[in-house]
Amino acid sequence: MSPRDTVRRRIQPGTAPGHAIESVAADVAGAAVHWLRYSSTVFEERTQSGLADALEGVAADTVDWLHFDGVPDATALRWLHERLGLDSLALEDVHNGQQRTKLELYEGHAFMVVSVPLLRNAELSLEQLSLFLGPHWVISFWSGDPALLEPVRQRLRKSVSGRIRKRGADYLFYCLVDVAVDSCFPALEELREQIETLEDQLLEDARDLEVGEIHAIRRKLSSLRRLVLPGLTALQQLLHDEESPLQDTTRRYVRDVLDHQARVGDQVDNLTELSASLHEMHLSAISQRMNDVMRLLTVIATIFIPLTFIAGVYGMNFDPDASPWNMPExxxxxxxxxxxLLFLVVGAGMAWLFRRRDWL
Known part of the structure; x- marks a missing residue:
């Protein structure tokens, strides 16, 4: 399933909340999940586990991470609703996709959506990472680049005595949120490079720069700006809400993620200002070029004014035979x-005068 398949579902107006999940018959779900179980002494990983086996294998003495590449069908989501008690409204958000970053706290579990910006071939897309946190399990849904979550898996595989294997499910939840937030920085860095390239191009020759390129970057930054504030709100809620599922030992790490989110906001604001100044520079360069053209045309027209006057005088053709005052020349x-020769002298003299006054 492609990322676009998860973000273009339409909801019929007037449909009951959670209808897409609750109306599905409770049948055996054939969805495959990446199932990872671990503790300080146990590690088990199944890359293509059946959903039924994974749900039956969830145990309280270990941390279980069930990951879906993409969004499973409504039957699988119905199973998660019945077996783990996941809220149907949250599952509907997973099913429909294209949700803003947010945090919802339910009885027995928490649900968080993180908007992740991805730049592919200079095109920006916002993908949705959906996370459920329970007492001893984490369930994730991700339709974007599979490499995003691979660093967390590598830490679990290699860190036999590390912090991540000793902490609970909330620490794994923090690690996934941290990866999602930090993924903003490569996208912002690429946008910064695009802005610097356009700036160099503008300084060399503004005629080679299309204004549409500037507007494309500003649209991307506008999309990034819309995810900053909801991200800050969700993380602050995760830290300070009385019903937050985080343990005290994990909150200090989430505060670091909050700081990263604030840095993302600062960089987005900075790049927005740079793109705005780039747009102003482009307009100024075009205006300056237009002024240069108008100045040149004005100088040419000014030089021809006396020449036109002289030509007009001698173009009156009064007969010199009729009167000695009628143009003896x-x-x-x-x-x-x-x-x-008079034309040449007058024109050259005016050109020299304009040049001396730096008008040319």
Whole structure:
């Protein structure tokens, strides 16, 4: 299932909350999950475990991590609702996708959605990481790049006596949220490089820069800006809510994630200002180029004003035979070359004057 399949579902207006999950018959779910069980002395991993086996194998003396690559069908979600008591409204959010970052606390478990920005071929997409935290288990749903969560799995595989194997499910929950938040930084760094490239291009020649490129970056930053505040709100709720499922030993690490989220917000604001200044620089460069063109045309027109006057005077064609005052120059042997020379002298003189005054 592609990431776009999880974000384009439409909800019929007036549908009862949780209808997509509760209306499905409770049948045997064939969805495969990545099942990982561990403790300080136990480690077991099954990359393609059946959902029924995984749910029956969940035990209180270990931490179980059930991960779905993508969103399973409604039957599998119904099983999670019946076997683990996951709230149907939260499962509906998983099923429909495209939710903003948020935290919901239910009886016996917590549900968190984290919007994860991914840049592929300069195109930004916001993928949804859905997490359920129970007393001794974590369930995750992720439709994006599988490599996102691989560092957490590697820590569990290699850290036999490390902190992650000794802590509870809430610490695993923190690790997954931390990975999701930190994934913002590569996307922001790539956007910064794009802005710097456009800035260099603008300084070299503004004519080679398309204004659509600037607007594309500003749209991406606008999308990132919309996930910052909900992320801060969810993390603060996770830290300070009286019903928060986090243990005191885990809260200090979540505070670090909150700091990272704040840094993401600061960087988004900074890049937004840079993109705005880049847009202003582009407009200024185009305006300056237009001013240069208008100045050149004005100088040319100004030089031709006296030339046009002289040509107009000698173009009146009053007959010199009718009166001695009627343009005696018309009978001059070198009158035409003399007027052309006058044109040249007047034009060159005005050009020299404009050049001396730095108007050219």
């Amino acid at each position: 018309l009978r001059s042997r070198f009158g035409y070359p003399a007027v052309l």
